[in-house]
Amino acid sequence: MDDTFFEVSAADGAARAGTLHTDHGSANTPVFMAVGTQGTVKGCTPDQLMAAGTQVVLGNTYHLELRPGSETVNKLGGLHRFMGWNGPILTDSGGFQVFSLAENNKVTEDGCEFVSHLDGSRHMLSPERSMKIQNNLGSDIVMQLDDVPALPAPPGREEDTMRRSLRWAVRCKAALPEMSAQGKRQRLFGIVQGGLNPDLRQESARELAKLGLPGYAIGGLSVGETKQQMADILGLVTPLLPANKPRYLMGVGYPEDLIVAVGNGVDMFDCVLPTRSARHALAFTSRGRLRMRNARHAADNSPLDPQCACACCANFSRGYLRHLLMAGEMLGMTLLTLHNLAFYNRLTALMREAISTRRFAAFAAETLPKVSADAGVD
């Protein structure tokens, strides 16, 4: 088996174009990963996701372990077979959801005890347990368990959680078996923490880099800081991460955030924004955002985005989409989800092309104002 997991094929300033190779196929970077929390990107079949240009799907360890359980997913052939997605899958560690969704969570050096939000059952998530669960799920990319400070963090807490996350990264590396429960390779990513403190962020990046992991993520952003603060942290951190390893900015974000982050050397993204917004009738288009319940769309026979060739834009009018959303029809959410994903996927493909032809700066300058505009009030 070829062991090259990531290769950079072009660079333009700090921006890079590359390819991730996994035992479930490849993905071109920059890449946006669709969030499939409970083993499904809500309302979409794997065929539809692929047609929308989706390359990687993200699964949530916390949700899948609570229901149906990672042992059950393994019995059903692992997460790929379970959800019928044969492309690359990334699973998170479960930590973020334990801190944000579970009740009565209590963190110690060992891990995090918590109570399920579904049925009140008690659970323990440690670095070793997170690796075991993700090994059962069989994802191609496995995230380390990290310690997440509640915000606003009291003095010292950001430092403590960053250092603990480093210690947990070491334990995750030691605990993850070479192969998944289904016999495929799994690559562990460490997570850079340290909040908005430049010194902590740099220490975190340097120490993680020493572990020689297959990839590195930047966590704890998109939590209320300004866009400039996010860009500053990225500009500090990415130069300290190995150039031949992929860099993943977790939970980010708006189209303009992706452009800025790629300009700062980020390769991978995930966010609920395109999918969750779709379920709330917000469309991302090449001319900005549209609120699709607005009455002005009622008799509009034009497609959502004339520059888009997705299953939604190719077949349906704005008027029909608005009707479905007003009537609470599932299909409205599905079609808008597919469109928003296609929009994000086209944006990353266009960035890749701009990097490969060394005109990323011009592309970014031209595209940023368009995609961040609010076309809903024009």
Added chain:
Amino acid sequence: MDDTFFEVSAADGAARAGTLHTDHGSANTPVFMAVGTQGTVKGCTPDQLMAAGTQVVLGNTYHLELRPGSETVNKLGGLHRFMGWNGPILTDSGGFQVFSLAENNKVTEDGCEFVSHLDGSRHMLSPERSMKIQNNLGSDIVMQLDDVPALPAPPGREEDTMRRSLRWAVRCKAALPEMSAQGKRQRLFGIVQGGLNPDLRQESARELAKLGLPGYAIGGLSVGETKQQMADILGLVTPLLPANKPRYLMGVGYPEDLIVAVGNGVDMFDCVLPTRSARHALAFTSRGRLRMRNARHAADNSPLDPQCACACCANFSRGYLRHLLMAGEMLGMTLLTLHNLAFYNRLTALMREAISTRRFAAFAAETLPKVSADAGVD
């Protein structure tokens, strides 16, 4: 333009195999029409419906007139373009929903006044208004407005409503323009009424047949009568309807009902059962019905129906389906809807084949006990 709307290609006893020709393509009979109440078969794209073998989609006049309005649908190109379904469409008259969903409805010889269940607005549905709405929608098959007795009907009410329905059929025939608002042919079906009274049913069928309509429906069944009573009525009515016109049994039903009705000369069906049941986790299979939330499916890696090649059975396990349904995920409802429709469509295709090879009686005897069994408790 060829003017043949319906042709019978084979018969076996009273059962017939035929073809409906419309300006939006053909449909082989016996045919099961998928219910797309609000301009969408809930959770499914037109591509997915076609892949499941769907030939005709039914739209509900009452729902579409209240939201988004038939004028708006016409502005958006008619119902075919609106919902992206290029095959044949049948619309109902709106009458049944006025009687079952609307509030404060008041019937006179002129029509039915009612108050919208959505926003309390006042409306009037007359034979002429129903034709106008269906003309705006542009369906290939248009249903007459009929007067529906509330059940149990007091003495005399069944006779009154049947006679009024005949008078309304004449008014509908006079009111329907030759072409839809989009310039396509529309075929009007009359509706045989008369409850469980053999004399009224026969009078209704004979009088309607004199109108020389393109097709005939049998209404007012599947409302609490026994399966034997339904079969008896069909056996009385269908011989009185012209042999060269299609016969449509409205709102029926279970797979076993379809088999019995085809044996009694029925060609067309619609029912919410396969689609609505799917949203409540009930699967129809070649071995009977399955309740897909049952815990015994949790770790079952086999397909829902080993005899089915639909998008659900080809790609996903019973365990995954159960997980989606337990988690309340839209995709679970979509996949089960597609499977149930594929099952109904395969059943009608198999009946057609059995009729064409003159072994319908044997097919019915063999298939009836299988499809009506409850496999959920085996």
